[in-house]
Amino acid sequence: MSDIQNVRPQHANTISEWDLAADVVIAGYGVAGVCAAIESARAGADTLILERTGGWGGAAALSGGFIYLGGGTPLQKALGFEDTAENMEAFLLAALGPGADSAKIHDYCQGSVEHFEWLVAQGVPFKEEFWGEPGWEPPGDHGLMYSGGENAAPLNTIASPAPRGHLPQMTDKRTGERGGGYMLMKPLADTAESVGVRAEYDIRIERLIIDDDGRTVGVVAKRYGRRLTVRARRGVVLATGSFAYNQQMVATFTPRLIGRPAASIEQHDGIGIQVAQALGAQLAHMDAAEVAFFADPQVLVRGILVNGRGQRYIPEDTYPGRIGQATLNQQDNQAYLIIDEPSLEAAFATESTSAAMRRPPTWAAETVEELEAEIGLPTGALKTTIDVYNQHARQGADPLLGKKRQWVQPITTPLAAYDLRECTGGFTLGGLATDLDSRVLHVSGDPIPGLFAAGRCTSGICAGGYASGASLGDGSFYGRRAGRAAARRIAE
Numbered sequence: 315m316s317d318i319q320n321v322r323p324q325h326a327n328t329i330s331e332w333d334l335a336a337d338v339v340i341a342g343y344g345v346a347g348v349c350a351a352i353e354s355a356r357a358g359a360d361t362l363i364l365e366r367t368g369g370w371g372g373a374a375a376l377s378g379g380f381i382y383l384g385g386g387t388p389l390q391k392a393l394g395f396e397d398t399a400e401n402m403e404a405f406l407l408a409a410l411g412p413g414a415d416s417a418k419i420h421d422y423c424q425g426s427v428e429h430f431e432w433l434v435a436q437g438v439p440f441k442e443e444f445w446g447e448p449g450w451e452p453p454g455d456h457g458l459m460y461s462g463g464e465n466a467a468p469l470n471t472i473a474s475p476a477p478r479g480h481l482p483q484m485t486d487k488r489t490g491e492r493g494g495g496y497m498l499m500k501p502l503a504d505t506a507e508s509v510g511v512r513a514e515y516d517i518r519i520e521r522l523i524i525d526d527d528g529r530t531v532g533v534v535a536k537r538y539g540r541r542l543t544v545r546a547r548r549g550v551v552l553a554t555g556s557f558a559y560n561q562q563m564v565a566t567f568t569p570r571l572i573g574r575p576a577a578s579i580e581q582h583d584g585i586g587i588q589v590a591q592a593l594g595a596q597l598a599h600m601d602a603a604e605v606a607f608f609a610d611p612q613v614l615v616r617g618i619l620v621n622g623r624g625q626r627y628i629p630e631d632t633y634p635g636r637i638g639q640a641t642l643n644q645q646d647n648q649a650y651l652i653i654d655e656p657s658l659e660a661a662f663a664t665e666s667t668s669a670a671m672r673r674p675p676t677w678a679a680e681t682v683e684e685l686e687a688e689i690g691l692p693t694g695a696l697k698t699t700i701d702v703y704n705q706h707a708r709q710g711a712d713p714l715l716g717k718k719r720q721w722v723q724p725i726t727t728p729l730a731a732y733d734l735r736e737c738t739g740g741f742t743l744g745g746l747a748t749d750l751d752s753r754v755l756h757v758s759g760d761p762i763p764g765l766f767a768a769g770r771c772t773s774g775i776c777a778g779g780y781a782s783g784a785s786l787g788d789g790s791f792y793g794r795r796a797g798r799a800a801a802r803r804i805a806e
């Protein structure tokens with residue numbers, strides 16, 4: 315049996331001597347782990363993090379750093395945006411569904427302002443500057459941006475639009491190195507150290523240890539080929555990330571992501587989910603996935619996006635992650651962006667947030683009929699789409715999909731198209747079912763004694779949909795809950 319398959323719990327009565335011990339043992343030093351650790355240590359528990367790699371950070375430190383927060387945070391207010399917890403909740407229920415956990419969303423929205431203040435108190439900096447252009451992320455160190463399609467149809471009719479993508483301020487921005495995610499993790503890791511959290515690196519958890527009552531009392535881990543037992547006097551927190559790099563799990567639960575993991579790290583192999591499953595843990599939304607769409611939003615908004623039948627299917631000015639999910643899940647990854655010459659020039663004249671996305675179109679043609687033939691679309695399909703679009707665009711409207719007036723104008727000739735088939739990739743969002751105290755739930759619905767989890771090894775606030783920042787958002791929020799609950803050893 316391979317190491318990864320041997321995830322069944324070990325019984326504590328087989329262990330005569332423990333190699334390491336702490337009140338609360340946390341597996342994984344990414345965003346959920348560090349937040350759990352800070353709160354656990356502050357609650358008076360001797361806290362130990364076990365991290366598989368040689369340092370803290372995880373996917374979180376490589377990330378763009380968006381944290382989805384709202385309800386009237388000081389940053390939103392300072393930048394002149396009105397928001398309430400109720401407004402945020404209405405948005406998230408619509409944007410993250412179908413099937414999103416309404417209790418978690420309510421709880422998350424109610425606690426969002428406090429969570430922002432907590433992050434600031436730990437030293438996470440946010441600059442009072444708003445970025446309002448289409449894009450995946452701002453080009454600089456702006457602190458706030460729309461990051462979920464809040465100001466686009468149809469969501470702008472469900473809740474009043476408010477930007478909620480909060481970004482830690484970075485100096486000398488280098489995405490993937492010193493981006494927003496690093497600027498989130500660095501102060502949190504410094505805080506953890508200052509409150510006495512201990513960390514052991516190059517140590518990889520493999521199994522849980524349970525006592526005769528079924529309570530989780532430790533973990534079996536491996537370091538440099540040697541097995542270690544680690545005792546957790548109060549509780550174990552699983553914070554090991556998603557299953558995006560476990561091919562078997564991806565094939566089983568999110569087959570559309572096969573061969574296209576993105577915004578993830580190889581360490582996300584699903585181990586946290588599997589060791590808890592071996593104790594009878596309940597899972598939720600294992601089919602859910604964030605899906606990035608590798609196209610330049612400045613170009614997207616100025617064109618029309620059509621599927622393999624030459625038909626539009628989503629407003630081009632919405633959150634590109636919504637476009638990614640719609641393209642992968644509903645259009646079999648078939649997408650072409652049609653844009654005319656003046657619009658392409660206008661897009662290229664804007665500040666680029668990702669130079670790699672600024673590339674020449676795949677096809678160019680003098681007429682719509684020619685372009686249609688070059689792409690290989692059924693005769694008349696694209697022509698019909700453009701005729702209908704232009705008919706309304708002349709009045710500055712898009713009654714079909716509700717693209718905002720500012721981006722709507724008739725498509726002229728000559729024109730061009732981008733081949734955006736296979737332009738998606740993503741990470742998994744499903745995982746362990748947990749309650750609002752981050753207790754891992756058994757299939758019976760009861761909490762599993764001594765076992766807590768947060769971050770992407772759990773199912774958080776997302777189900778069918780996603781907004782940038784939801785992952786660092788619920789990971790940090792419920793990481794804190796896990797740390798507090800484990801330290802308290804709350805009654806199960």
Ligand SMILES: Cc1cc2nc3c(=O)[nH]c(=O)nc-3n(C[C@H](O)[C@H](O)[C@H](O)COP(=O)(O)OP(=O)(O)OC[C@H]3O[C@@H](n4cnc5c(N)ncnc54)[C@H](O)[C@@H]3O)c2cc1C
Pocket residue numbers: 341342343344345346347364365366367370371372373374375376377378379380381382490495517518519520553554555556576577578579581582583585768769770771782783784785786787789
């Ligand atoms: C390029 C990029 C951009 C992103 N941008 C954003 C964004 O802007 N906003 C957003 O919300 N999300 C973003 N994400 C996603 C986000 O970073 C992750 O979803 C988030 O970090 C998950 O938090 P986590 O604590 O569960 O996992 P992580 O932060 O990855 O932490 C998990 C830790 O567990 C460790 N680990 C794994 N297995 C074991 C084991 N067996 N034993 C011990 N330790 C183990 C890992 O090494 C890792 O350090 C991005 C990700 C990437 C890569």
